[in-house]
Amino acid sequence: MDSVIEEARAFLPLTVSTTELDDDGMSIGGRNWRFRINTNWRITSMSRPSGSTPTSTLTSTAQGPPDALSSAVRNRRVVDLQLWQHDEYIDLRAVLDDHQVVEVVSDFPYGEWTFSIWREGDPEQVPVYDLSGPLQP
Structure with a gap:
């Protein structure tokens, strides 16, 4: 499945310069990219970028406070993209340069x-x- 996002990794790193919240979810983006989540989302601090065990959750709601989203990710850089497989589907995770993970x-x-x-x-x-997505396994 990693080959699905290998092409996108060629564009990394991507700087987060915009954040948006609305009734349907959130988006983060920059001058030439956008990651839009139309469902619940969370931003988690990880012990290391590839780690799967969160050390703390910064935001975890469908909407959340706008200032929390902005202060958590603005001016950070997306340094990796990962596909995260659940039982029935696959979602995308964006790993930031400070080891935070923005995930669906x-x-x-x-x-x-x-x-x-x-x-x-x-x-x-x-x-x-x-x-x-979500993608099928």
């Missing part, structure tokens, strides 16, 4: 997420890489 907490099969990258300066933001 799906209410499968209803939760949806998208990760898109477009050419810098493209006013129409036509994706050169686009991945949506």
